[in-house]
Amino acid sequence: QSNQYCDAGFEYESGSTTACGSGTAPSKLLIKGGTVVNAHHQQLADVYVEDGIIVAVEPSITVGDDVKVIDATGKYVMPGGIDPHTHLDMSFMSSGTIDDFFSGHAAALAGGTTMHIDFVIPVDGSLTAGYEAYERKAKKACMDYGFHMAITKWNDDVSREMEIMVKEKGINSFKFFMAYKGALMVNDELLLEGFKRCKSLGALAMVHAENGDAVDEGQKRMIELGITGPEGHALSRPAVLEGEATARAIRLANFVNTPLYVVHVMSIDAMEEIAKARKSGQRVIGEPVVSGLVLDESWLWHPDFKTAASYVMSPPIRSKGHDKELQAALATGVLQLVGTDHCAFNSTQKALGIDDFRKIPNGVNGIEERMHLVWDTMVESGQISVTDYVRVTSTECARIFNIYPRKGAILPGSDADIIILNPNSSFEISTKSHHSRLDTNVYDGKKGKGKVEVTISRGRVVWENNELKVTPGTGRYIPMQPYSYVFDGLDKKDATYLSSLKAPVKRAKSSS
Numbered sequence: 001q002s003n004q005y006c007d008a009g010f011e012y013e014s015g016s017t018t019a020c021g022s023g024t025a026p027s028k029l030l031i032k033g034g035t036v037v038n039a040h041h042q043q044l045a046d047v048y049v050e051d052g053i054i055v056a057v058e059p060s061i062t063v064g065d066d067v068k069v070i071d072a073t074g075k076y077v078m079p080g081g082i083d084p085h086t087h088l089d090m091s092f093m094s095s096g097t098i099d100d101f102f103s104g105h106a107a108a109l110a111g112g113t114t115m116h117i118d119f120v121i122p123v124d125g126s127l128t129a130g131y132e133a134y135e136r137k138a139k140k141a142c143m144d145y146g147f148h149m150a151i152t153k154w155n156d157d158v159s160r161e162m163e164i165m166v167k168e169k170g171i172n173s174f175k176f177f178m179a180y181k182g183a184l185m186v187n188d189e190l191l192l193e194g195f196k197r198c199k200s201l202g203a204l205a206m207v208h209a210e211n212g213d214a215v216d217e218g219q220k221r222m223i224e225l226g227i228t229g230p231e232g233h234a235l236s237r238p239a240v241l242e243g244e245a246t247a248r249a250i251r252l253a254n255f256v257n258t259p260l261y262v263v264h265v266m267s268i269d270a271m272e273e274i275a276k277a278r279k280s281g282q283r284v285i286g287e288p289v290v291s292g293l294v295l296d297e298s299w300l301w302h303p304d305f306k307t308a309a310s311y312v313m314s315p316p317i318r319s320k321g322h323d324k325e326l327q328a329a330l331a332t333g334v335l336q337l338v339g340t341d342h343c344a345f346n347s348t349q350k351a352l353g354i355d356d357f358r359k360i361p362n363g364v365n366g367i368e369e370r371m372h373l374v375w376d377t378m379v380e381s382g383q384i385s386v387t388d389y390v391r392v393t394s395t396e397c398a399r400i401f402n403i404y405p406r407k408g409a410i411l412p413g414s415d416a417d418i419i420i421l422n423p424n425s426s427f428e429i430s431t432k433s434h435h436s437r438l439d440t441n442v443y444d445g446k447k448g449k450g451k452v453e454v455t456i457s458r459g460r461v462v463w464e465n466n467e468l469k470v471t472p473g474t475g476r477y478i479p480m481q482p483y484s485y486v487f488d489g490l491d492k493k494d495a496t497y498l499s500s501l502k503a504p505v506k507r508a509k510s511s512s
């Protein structure tokens with residue numbers, strides 16, 4: 001397997017073999033004989049692409065000699081994955097994630113993901129400075145990307161800048177961290193202000209739901225007990241704290257009547273709050289991440305610090321049982337789409353917390369592994385259909401963030417972000433052959449059925465025959481408009497609420 005790629009102009013240390021290339025960019029491409037799968041439908045059809053756009057999806061398309069033809073007989077032709085949750089090149093916990101907008105994209109493309117949405121972190125509270133910094137970081141992009149933005153403090157400038165981000169910069173979602181006390185964490189007052197502002201702009205409010213004050217207390221408790229290793233991470237922030245914050249955020253969003261997106265749902269406790277809210281008719285979206293779906297916390301008790309620390313993320317990976325319940329929730333529509341929270345720190349960076357788990361930079365990998373692991377865990381096990389696979393890995397993300405059907409579909413007019421998955425082939429994940437810069441991989445050794453054999457990024461064949469051909473600077477920013485479908489009808493709910501309020505009681509002025 002090739003593990004190196006064309007990186008002209010960018011410093012990058014990589015593996016041994018070379019597969020440098022400009023990313024074959026035939027202006028015309030025909031994918032023949034496959035089963036084309038969209039979230040709503042699947043059919044035997046050919047897909048014809050010109051200049052990065054899908055032109056036709058129909059049986060038996062004939063073309064001239066100038067067209068590159070890929071045979072997909074017996075395979076699935078699907079929209080490339082869209083990862084709604086990543087942290088490339090992010091400064092965090094006295095460190096910086098080691099996958100940037102080049103290596104992270106290379107890894108993503110090798111695993112069948114053709115777009116992601118990353119979280120811009122404001123600089124000293126300034127959204128504009130944060131946006132500009134991420135614009136610079138993303139110059140080396142080799143696949144398409146969009147941005148969410150974190151809100152870490154509140155004042156009139158932030159409120160004004162949110163409007164600029166939505167109306168001028170193509171950002172339609174803002175994340176509020178209810179954890180990471182003393183760093184990114186916000187209080188309920190800010191949460192309410194932020195939710196109201198999101199609503200007024202048609203932007204989606206997102207939350208990292210853990211009770212940060214209680215986590216702080218739990219961490220102190222572990223240190224006092226002499227538990228300083230990675231297992232202290234899990235013990236200090238139990239699922240009840242995720243459930244509490246999820247419930248609180250849901251209730252506050254309900255009070256404001258704005259949709260809510262809960263990122264990285266890791267526990268039954270949080271999932272059940274989402275289920276309850278959805279059942280009552282509230283617009284709440286739940287995003288499980290691959291680590292929560294396929295791993296359990298036992299790794300945090302591994303005797304080797306390097307191994308154990310590589311599994312430290314927040315909220316923590318939970319005990320066995322949570323994984324299966326989250327899978328069931330995804331299969332039944334309680335949770336809607338799968339992310340990764342790809343946030344890669346290598347073992348040297350993780351060693352910052354060798355004596356104190358509170359200093360281990362939080363985050364695990366997944367951008368390269370998500371498509372394979374979701375296929376194997378959910379489709380191969382019979383829990384979801386192939387069309388649902390497309391929905392949870394691509395289409396639903398495109399719909400929620402208002403870029404459908406440009407993304408998330410194999411339809412005439414859509415961007416030609418396409419994967420060909422062979423259900424009869426198999427994959428094996430290995431730290432040695434992955435494309436991330438990480439020296440660890442929380443999925444190392446995992447094997448399964450289904451293999452992404454070809455990835456096409458806007459008409460360019462970037463992954464084929466286990467070879468990656470990517471070029472920095474070819475990825476494009478995808479602006480996202482506000483008021484996606486999750487806002488439909490909310491004005492009617494507001495009107496119902498207002499008309500339900502009784503007219504103010506008129507009282508005579510008392511004389512005494």
Ligand SMILES: NC(=O)NCCC(=O)O
Nearest residue numbers: 208313314341343362363
């Ligand atoms: N999840 C995690 O551990 N690191 C990334 C930051 C976040 O999403 O909370």
Ligand SMILES: [Zn+2]
Nearest residue numbers: 208263264314
């Ligand atoms: Zn988070």
Ligand SMILES: [Zn+2]
Nearest residue numbers: 085086087341
């Ligand atoms: Zn995250």
